Amino acid sequence: MMNLLFVEDDERVRHFVRRGLEAEGYRVTLACDGSEGLERALLEEYDVMVFDVMLPDLDGRQLCSRLREEKLTTPIMMLTALDHTADKVEALRGGADDYMTKPFDFDEFVARIEALGRRSRGRSVEQAKRVELKGLCIDRESMTVTFKQQIMALTAKEFQLLDLFVEAHGKVLSRTRILNKVWGYDSDPLTNVVDVYVRRLRTKMGWEAQTGWIQTIRSYGYILHAR
Numbered sequence: 001m002m003n004l005l006f007v008e009d010d011e012r013v014r015h016f017v018r019r020g021l022e023a024e025g026y027r028v029t030l031a032c033d034g035s036e037g038l039e040r041a042l043l044e045e046y047d048v049m050v051f052d053v054m055l056p057d058l059d060g061r062q063l064c065s066r067l068r069e070e071k072l073t074t075p076i077m078m079l080t081a082l083d084h085t086a087d088k089v090e091a092l093r094g095g096a097d098d099y100m101t102k103p104f105d106f107d108e109f110v111a112r113i114e115a116l117g118r119r120s121r122g123r124s125v126e127q128a129k130r131v132e133l134k135g136l137c138i139d140r141e142s143m144t145v146t147f148k149q150q151i152m153a154l155t156a157k158e159f160q161l162l163d164l165f166v167e168a169h170g171k172v173l174s175r176t177r178i179l180n181k182v183w184g185y186d187s188d189p190l191t192n193v194v195d196v197y198v199r200r201l202r203t204k205m206g207w208e209a210q211t212g213w214i215q216t217i218r219s220y221g222y223i224l225h226a227r
Contacts, residue, residue: 002117003027005049007037007063008079009056013102017050020106021113025171034058041067046074048116053080053091061094068095075116079104107177131166134226136213138163147205157182158201165214165224174221198222 004026008014011032018028029044031037033056041049041063049067051060058066064076075097080087083101091099097119098112131138137146143159145152154162160182164173175194183193198214207213214224 001025001027002047002113003029003045004113005029005031005037005040005044005046007031007034007040007050007055007060008052009033009054010052013052017109021110024110026113032056034060034063037063038066041072041074042070048075048077048113050077050079050113051096053078053082053087061091061096064091064095075119077112077116105176105180107174107180111177111180131163133166133169136166136226138166152204154201154204157197158204161197161201162205165222169224169226172217172221172223176221178221194221 002025004021006014006017006021006028008017008030009032014030014032018030021028029040029046031040035057037049037051037055038058051063053060055063060078060080064078067074067076076095077098077100078091078096079100079102080091081102088099097116100109100112129139129141131140135148138159139145140163143156145154145159145162161178164178164181178194179191182197198216199209201207202209202212202214205213209216211227213227214222216222
């Protein structure tokens with residue numbers, strides 16, 4: 001479980017983000033101003049920290065700088081309504097690892113946190129080159145998939161989609177998030193490409209729509225459960 005610190009003075013945003021991240025399986029600690037955020041950041045170890053820029057006491061950039069002065073290397077994302085290039089450059093030069101402006105797409109927000117979390121834990125996409133799950137074997141180096149000792153002929157996108165499902169095993173993935181992760185952030189959210197590829201993947205893997213590994217969450221997305 002990833003441990004995250006979220007520092008935000010807007011109570012509505014604080015609790016919206018916490019509910020969303022906890023639904024994704026994160027452990028979330030909240031702070032409402034820069035001083036409380038500094039105290040919590042120094043008392044406990046986190047995988048990722050997210051700071052609003054416009055905070056009482058210490059603002060987000062000052063908070064980030066103070067933590068870097070304390071030699072804290074935890075990845076930090078800045079979250080703010082300020083969208084000028086100069087503001088982003090200042091935050092990144094001050095020690096932040098990423099920067100998102102409000103309002104933001106929550107699926108993209110989660111995807112960026114996941115990327116920072118991999119960095120925090122000293123991992124990379126290539127680290128786990130081979131994944132096995134109840135008769136399913138994914139070799140990321142050779143991009144091959146074996147299921148019940150049978151080699152499956154998947155296209156590159158089908159492989160990426162299956163790899164995403166396995167990585168998020170047991171978690172619900174929205175269609176928007178799948179689009180972001182497999183097809184990129186600029187993909188058309190109205191397209192049915194996710195549904196088309198899920199059907200193709202189910203067919204090739206021999207998984208039934210209702211009882212197989214990938215199950216549909218109506219009007220939202222999909223979830224993979226190993227059978």
